[in-house]
Amino acid sequence: MTQSRNSRDARQPALLAARYDDRTETTDELAALAETAGYRVVDELTQTRPEDSSYQFGRGKAEELARRVAESGVETVLVDNPLSPQQVYNLEALAPDGTRFVDRHRLVLDIFAERAATKEAKLQVCLAELRYELPRVRQEIRLETEAANERRTVEGMNEKEHRRVLDLRERIQRVEAELDALGSVGESRRDRHREAGRDLVALAGYTNAGKSTLLRRLADDLDVAGEGEPVHPDEATTARAADRLFETLDTTTRRVSTEGRQLLVTDTVGFIRDLPPWLVDAFESTLSAAYHADVVLLVVDASDPPAEIESKVDTCREVLDGRTDGTIVPVVNKVDRCSADEVEAARAAVAEFDADPVAVSATEGTGTDDLLARVGSAIPTAEATVDVPNTGETQALLAWAHDHGTVADVDYSRGDAERVTVHFEGRPGVVERFLSKAETLD
Structure with missing residues (x-):
């Protein structure tokens, strides 16, 4: 029987490599991404310095990386930086034959592709992959032919090269058109909900902040430990909660009742640092649940170190800033894991959104009544x-x-x-x- 790519990757060892401008950065998140993608990390190499245009790393560190690959026998290197085709080509030239260099963006896309279940999510992943590939195809063409001195016709490319680029552009346009159609359906659905008196609330935040667990805590028909059945046809049948990055990719909506108002609360895809604009834009359809909600609950993991909380809040701001129609209410989650001082530090990190963030424990239910009261005061009334x-x-x-x-x-x-x-x-x-x-x- 032929093994699937997923089962093969699940057993595949990998080496982590990262270049940082700041010595305080770590490979913790890259390691978590690697684990989520099914890799087993066997070694890592880091360097603090400005980017080298040829290798991403300095030449000496790139050669050390190649030696580590040869010594460990791994076939995959996961790089916590975006790599240009030129950098990939140069790194592959130093490393043993067959070594794959997977940059951070490609790794995230691979995870998204495995997690996408609905048509909308799959189209969004497809669009992101096409946008990722387009500039790389163009650069690869230049690298492959710059020494050939061939006649160029269209935008510096010959007809065959132009056809490859044009094909990618046409595929992007087709996927965008399909997503626009789905977006119109989503907009109509939101209008119908509001006409029926339902208020729309979105859970947003960094990946693994506990949004899915919070949704299970708030939902009328679920508990944190068990499963439930949807009451409204627009509600998804499950709201999975797990300690893994990007456990939620497809949006999940559940009904929540509070003081006579009907809330439809949607769990959205988690954010992650250094998301390029083309990737955020590709997931416009999914993120529209947050952009067009009446209230956005920005969930923060209070158990993270203060500097990490601030960094993650900055990432959330980059994705949400200027795009949301509704009120942003910060929610400091996982307070059951924290001291009082740690909770206050987390509250201070999100104070720019609201002077009085709500502190909750989604697993224990602490603070959820206060959260629903805050939502009730924030929804249009x-x-x-x-x-x-x-x-x-x-x-x-x-x-x-x-x-x-x-x-x-x-x-x-x-x-x-x-x-x-x-x-x-x-x-x-x-x-x-x-x-x-x-x-x-x-």
């Missing part, structure tokens, strides 16, 4: 009081109001009960419709 005849039509209006918002008070005590006073709260657009319906009753 209007209210209205009407005095209407006590008729069958009014009872139908009350039933509609209960389905679409919060009926805060119903008073039948006026006069001989021929009239009813109703106080209604809900989304501004829903309250406007409530008032319009009430006007037709007199």
